[in-house]
């Protein structure tokens with residue numbers, strides 16, 4: 001097995017090999033928590049989640065860090081112009097910027113759960129790492145990579161030879177990009193702010209250069225270093241992060257640590273279109289994850305509609321694509337329900353062992369993802385598996401093995417869904433409500449507790465639990481295959 005990934009720095013597919021065998025240090029540029037998380041924000045996060053799942057499926061231990069930007073992200077990604085996004089939102093909503101940050105951070109974490117993300121090891125907040133940023137800025141000053149003008153500190157581009165190497169921009173293009181913001185203070189238009197002293201800013205901290213706030217770029221350099229060390233294996237983001245954000249991160253980190261490269265593989269995903277256009281509030285194609293859930297779409301459907309296209313291709317997110325995702329998931333669900341009935345002896349089994357064809361599907365699925373996370377090819381393998389299952393008469397063992405493969409594909413991508421009815425091994429419960437029901441584990445727990453109470457002849461407790469479940473809207477039905485849990 002060889003996993004190949006497209007590296008923005010070298011502009012090509014490269015064989016993935018982490019610095020330390022078996023361990024992957026991955027940093028993902030996370031959300032700026034100044035508004036509700038939209039579908040547009042989630043494409044690069046979903047790519048990172050798929051990357052993590054694939055690496056884990058291939059036996060790597062992944063240490064994943066995704067930052068929470070809760071200060072310093074300016075509207076033009078440029079500290080000289082534009083207002084801080086957090087501060088602007090706080091002004092608009094007339095509340096404390098920290099309150100804004102916590103509110104939208106909470107929504108972000110909810111959205112991660114809705115979309116079935118695997119949890120990163122760390123989600124550091126910028127506002128809780130000001131000391132690390134100050135240390136790094138001071139270090140850059142000491143080493144001659146930064147300079148002060150009054151209370152402001154700028155990175156000195158002259159001092160770093162590699163600027164532009166990630167975005168492949170030449171000096172003219174870099175100057176062109178910087179020309180929008182003419183700032184007399186800076187030695188070179190390409191220089192960018194590390195610290196800004198600003199008495200009017202609503203979020204301020206003490207620093208040796210004056211009370212103020214950090215630039216957005218320094219936060220990722222400081223936090224990735226704290227949690228993952230000087231050299232990362234993978235750094236991800238959206239394509240709009242390449243310049244200037246990631247270019248600046250490289251300049252800061254490599255200048256500070258003296259180690260190269262800061263990142264072994266740079267992975268960026270293309271932007272997202274919604275209903276064929278760039279997402280914007282004025283075009284009416286602006287969806288938050290929670291909006292879509294209120295409209296009745298499940299997290300799984302949103303995840304599939306968002307994640308079905310290869311990350312380096314543009315994806316058009318539409319209501320039709322959600323409906324298509326729903327249909328596809330339903331097809332998978334029905335095929336698995338039939339397999340489950342066969343496996344449990346509720347439907348007549350056939351003779352087909354399926355074995356080698358299942359092995360072949362597993363291999364093809366992995367091969368697709370090994371080739372630069374080609375999810376659309378992997379999904380094609382998944383639906384071939386559905387067709388294979390539907391047109392065969394599997395033996396009981398064949399059905400069990402096919403079910404295991406669906407579970408493996410779900411674990412690998414999160415795009416397959418839960419098994420339709422889940423029977424826990426000893427207790428003999430059959431879950432008949434929605435697989436994504438948020439009360440599921442609570443209800444199953446109570447049902448198990450009731451079974452134990454009955455076994456101990458504590459009928460009063462058993463009845464109490466039955467009534468409690470009824471109030472929650474669930475009913476237990478004894479059947480030959482076990483106790484069925486139904487939603488009333």
Ligand SMILES: [Zn+2]
Nearest residue numbers: 029030220245
């Ligand atoms: Zn970042």
